Amino acid sequence: MSPKIVDRDEKRQQIAQAAIVVFGQKGFERTRMEDVAKEANVGKGTLYEYYKDKGSLLNDSFELMMSHFTEELEPQVAGDAPPLVQLRQITDVMLEAMLHLGDVYRFFLEYMIYLSRAPSPSPFLAEMLQGFRMRIAELLKAAVHQGTLRPDLDPLATAAAFLAWFDGAIFHWILLPETIDLREMADQFWEMTLRGILRDPSTGGE
Amino acid sequence: MSPKIVDRDEKRQQIAQAAIVVFGQKGFERTRMEDVAKEANVGKGTLYEYYKDKGSLLNDSFELMMSHFTEELEPQVAGDAPPLVQLRQITDVMLEAMLHLGDVYRFFLEYMIYLSRAPSPSPFLAEMLQGFRMRIAELLKAAVHQGTLRPDLDPLATAAAFLAWFDGAIFHWILLPETIDLREMADQFWEMTLRGILRDPSTGGE
Amino acid sequence: MSPKIVDRDEKRQQIAQAAIVVFGQKGFERTRMEDVAKEANVGKGTLYEYYKDKGSLLNDSFELMMSHFTEELEPQVAGDAPPLVQLRQITDVMLEAMLHLGDVYRFFLEYMIYLSRAPSPSPFLAEMLQGFRMRIAELLKAAVHQGTLRPDLDPLATAAAFLAWFDGAIFHWILLPETIDLREMADQFWEMTLRGILRDPSTGGE
Amino acid sequence: MSPKIVDRDEKRQQIAQAAIVVFGQKGFERTRMEDVAKEANVGKGTLYEYYKDKGSLLNDSFELMMSHFTEELEPQVAGDAPPLVQLRQITDVMLEAMLHLGDVYRFFLEYMIYLSRAPSPSPFLAEMLQGFRMRIAELLKAAVHQGTLRPDLDPLATAAAFLAWFDGAIFHWILLPETIDLREMADQFWEMTLRGILRDPSTGGE
DNA sequence: TATGAATGAGTATTCATTCAT
DNA sequence: CATGAATGAATACTCATTCAT
Numbered sequence: 001m002s003p004k005i006v007d008r009d010e011k012r013q014q015i016a017q018a019a020i021v022v023f024g025q026k027g028f029e030r031t032r033m034e035d036v037a038k039e040a041n042v043g044k045g046t047l048y049e050y051y052k053d054k055g056s057l058l059n060d061s062f063e064l065m066m067s068h069f070t071e072e073l074e075p076q077v078a079g080d081a082p083p084l085v086q087l088r089q090i091t092d093v094m095l096e097a098m099l100h101l102g103d104v105y106r107f108f109l110e111y112m113i114y115l116s117r118a119p120s121p122s123p124f125l126a127e128m129l130q131g132f133r134m135r136i137a138e139l140l141k142a143a144v145h146q147g148t149l150r151p152d153l154d155p156l157a158t159a160a161a162f163l164a165w166f167d168g169a170i171f172h173w174i175l176l177p178e179t180i181d182l183r184e185m186a187d188q189f190w191e192m193t194l195r196g197i198l199r200d201p202s203t204g205g206e
Numbered sequence: 207m208s209p210k211i212v213d214r215d216e217k218r219q220q221i222a223q224a225a226i227v228v229f230g231q232k233g234f235e236r237t238r239m240e241d242v243a244k245e246a247n248v249g250k251g252t253l254y255e256y257y258k259d260k261g262s263l264l265n266d267s268f269e270l271m272m273s274h275f276t277e278e279l280e281p282q283v284a285g286d287a288p289p290l291v292q293l294r295q296i297t298d299v300m301l302e303a304m305l306h307l308g309d310v311y312r313f314f315l316e317y318m319i320y321l322s323r324a325p326s327p328s329p330f331l332a333e334m335l336q337g338f339r340m341r342i343a344e345l346l347k348a349a350v351h352q353g354t355l356r357p358d359l360d361p362l363a364t365a366a367a368f369l370a371w372f373d374g375a376i377f378h379w380i381l382l383p384e385t386i387d388l389r390e391m392a393d394q395f396w397e398m399t400l401r402g403i404l405r406d407p408s409t410g411g412e
Numbered sequence: 413m414s415p416k417i418v419d420r421d422e423k424r425q426q427i428a429q430a431a432i433v434v435f436g437q438k439g440f441e442r443t444r445m446e447d448v449a450k451e452a453n454v455g456k457g458t459l460y461e462y463y464k465d466k467g468s469l470l471n472d473s474f475e476l477m478m479s480h481f482t483e484e485l486e487p488q489v490a491g492d493a494p495p496l497v498q499l500r501q502i503t504d505v506m507l508e509a510m511l512h513l514g515d516v517y518r519f520f521l522e523y524m525i526y527l528s529r530a531p532s533p534s535p536f537l538a539e540m541l542q543g544f545r546m547r548i549a550e551l552l553k554a555a556v557h558q559g560t561l562r563p564d565l566d567p568l569a570t571a572a573a574f575l576a577w578f579d580g581a582i583f584h585w586i587l588l589p590e591t592i593d594l595r596e597m598a599d600q601f602w603e604m605t606l607r608g609i610l611r612d613p614s615t616g617g618e
Numbered sequence: 619m620s621p622k623i624v625d626r627d628e629k630r631q632q633i634a635q636a637a638i639v640v641f642g643q644k645g646f647e648r649t650r651m652e653d654v655a656k657e658a659n660v661g662k663g664t665l666y667e668y669y670k671d672k673g674s675l676l677n678d679s680f681e682l683m684m685s686h687f688t689e690e691l692e693p694q695v696a697g698d699a700p701p702l703v704q705l706r707q708i709t710d711v712m713l714e715a716m717l718h719l720g721d722v723y724r725f726f727l728e729y730m731i732y733l734s735r736a737p738s739p740s741p742f743l744a745e746m747l748q749g750f751r752m753r754i755a756e757l758l759k760a761a762v763h764q765g766t767l768r769p770d771l772d773p774l775a776t777a778a779a780f781l782a783w784f785d786g787a788i789f790h791w792i793l794l795p796e797t798i799d800l801r802e803m804a805d806q807f808w809e810m811t812l813r814g815i816l817r818d819p820s821t822g823g824e
Numbered sequence: 825t826a827t828g829a830a831t832g833a834g835t836a837t838t839c840a841t842t843c844a845t
Numbered sequence: 846c847a848t849g850a851a852t853g854a855a856t857a858c859t860c861a862t863t864c865a866t
Contacts, residue, residue: 029235157394168374188363249827441647455848569806580786600775608814
């Protein structure tokens with residue numbers, strides 16, 4: 001009765017994954033559906049068995065990409081470590097993820113810009129940024145409580161600055177991967193920032 | 207030399223200016239040459255009297271945009287002020303420019319991504335980023351010399367971090383203009399950073 | 413011979429029947445094989461177990477439709493009634509069939525047009541029309557023999573006119589089912605044809 | 619200032635005229651836009667300078683075709699002739715038009731079927747048919763007044779029957795142009811209708 | 825020089841048909 | 846046999862670019 005048995009969800013992912021790669025390399029407008037098909041090792045028509053059109057493939061690919069990030073992030077962060085250590089871990093893990101997935105982050109940037117052009121601001125975008133910010137802010141707040149950071153620190157504002165630096169650093173690195181050493185940049189930023197936000201700068205955060 | 211030449215340059219600029227606007231609004235791939243023509247109040251065919259193709263219009267528009275920035279920047283920065291004041295002025299002036307030209311900065315972002323996809327890394331891009339970095343680094347170095355900043359400060363690394371933050375902040379603001387107060391973000395970053403890099407944090411940099 | 417064969421014919425018919433319905437609703441070019449499959453409650457692939465391609469399904473469906481008509485027609489016409497009564501019965505029965513099968517007759521029209529486009533004129537088409545014409549002409553001839561109709565009547569020509577009116581009437585009704593009362597139209601045509609429209613037929617309208 | 623000067627209306631017509639031809643030959647669904655372009659001696663893209671899409675080209679072509687008919691019809695009908703003569707003239711002129719434009723009438727048929735499939739009945743269709751019917755009915759009414767036709771004649775019903783015959787005759791002729799002599803068919807119909815087919819009309823066929 | 829009409833290469837998408845299960 | 850997943854040929858439509866005026 002039943003023909004070819006296929007895990008449709010898996011195939012959808014396979015396609016979305018291929019799209020992530022190609023969108024990252026060429027950008028949305030310049031990738032042809034055939035490129036995606038080739039990358040996914042399926043026929044052009046097959047894409048349309050799984051996605052209504054190029055736009056929904058874009059959206060789904062983005063979501064898949066984001067889930068890769070969170071999947072990669074969470075298991076590597078020790079929930080019981082001191083908050084500042086956790087923060088450093090997050091930075092490092094995400095930085096490493098970027099280093100592996102350069103083109104993909106380019107796709108991320110493009111998609112953000114694309115979303116930002118929508119006539120009404122994307123709630124998704126706001127939530128995502130807000131989510132990151134809260135996550136960081138929580139850790140900072142905990143560090144303040146512990147007495148590691150200055151009591152007058154504004155956790156949300158600091159988190160926002162931190163994220164801005166992070167995305168900007170990635171952005172610059174995407175632009176000039178050869179010229180920029182992301183890991184060193186992180187060290188420098190960390191050093192500069194810590195001495196600024198520690199209650200007692202002379203201790204260096206220990 | 208002849209009056210016609212002045213005319214031509216003016217018209218070229220008029221077209222490039224229109225392109226800046228439209229590219230900013232719709233993105234490069236999605237703006238049609240006709241959109242640019244309409245915005246520039248010329249016929250579609252006229253564009254090709256002044257630009258070989260869409261690509262060279264893009265490049266030229268970008269250059270024009272950059273010159274707007276430098277033109278706006280320079281006169282407002284007092285060359286004889288203390289270096290840290292100059293740095294703050296630069297930040298403020300550019301921030302204000304962004305606030306006026308949101309869409310245009312989106313165009314900037316897009317163009318950067320576009321350049322970064324070129325098969326060989328764009329020397330222009332490297333120079334531009336390097337140029338900004340040097341400019342900032344010089345000011346920081348001067349401030350170190352003056353004794354305002356910590357003597358062990360690495361000016362180039364700090365400048366890089368500063369620029370990363372700046373571009374990231376703009377990026378976030380472009381994404382969510384309603385949710386983000388650029389000026390406040392700058393204050394926070396400045397405050398956080400200064401206390402970290404000053405020789406004597408208790409003075410607050412004065 | 414084997415029970416399977418009966419099954420096959422039944423299924424072929426089931427599919428052709430479904431095709432009649434869908435072709436009637438959407439037209440040949442606009443129905444997708446999947447529509448037919450769904451209407452026939454079989455899988456898309458199954459269609460190709462029974463029909464080589466869409467074209468042969470079309471042909472077969474048409475034949476099935478025509479057989480429906482003849483099946484419906486014959487038993488309701490009393491072979492021993494006076495010829496003019498038989499003619500009227502034929503008209504009525506076919507008209508009723510149309511009223512039940514409006515969309516299907518649309519399919520008929522389309523198929524006719526389709527056939528007429530074939531590079532060489534379809535012998536089938538000619539035979540069918542000729543067959544109808546002869547059938548009517550026979551009845552008219554009998555009525556002439558009986559003395560009910562004028563002896564100088566040209567039976568074939570009159571049959572042709574009759575059929576033209578019939579198909580034209582159906583055509584108009586298909587176009588505007590709400591506005592046209594087929595049964596009344598038939599009555600009027602019958603009356604007009606039988607008695608003529610001239611006040612004084614003997615003059616011939618001069 | 620102004621470039622190529624083109625009579626856009628004329629070009630629109632040129633294209634619509636080409637479309638009439640090709641739609642007539644191949645049918646709407648099977649004609650590719652390129653076929654139309656070739657027939658109109660323009661590039662594929664040019665079609666879209668004048669028509670939004672294939673559908674509106676279809677609609678416009680149909681309107682143009684209809685205007686051809688009316689243009690051809692009116693000047694050849696003597697408004698001061700006796701009504702029955704006018705009616706005969708109309709029949710003849712339209713028949714001749716058909717003989718010249720066979721494929722085009724096929725396009726007409728197809729378009730009618732297409733319209734009839736629209737979810738809500740096309741007012742255009744109703745008006746057109748009604749218009750023809752009224753035109754004929756007026757002539758019949760005049761002939762009744764003059765005493766040429768039977769006083770108990772129902773002009774509208776008779777007009778409807780007349781039109782049904784006409785379209786049916788054309789339809790059959792389109793199907794089998796070789797086998798059917800339209801002019802003779804018209805003669806026969808005219809004769810039959812005028813005088814009736816009963817030997818003794820006064821009995822009504824009972 | 826300025827223009828917009830003309831063009832066709834390029835692309836997303838559809839759908840008849842095939843084929844692995 | 847039956848199925849629906851897979852496929853790619855076919856096609857409407859867009860838009861950068863050319864060109865006649």
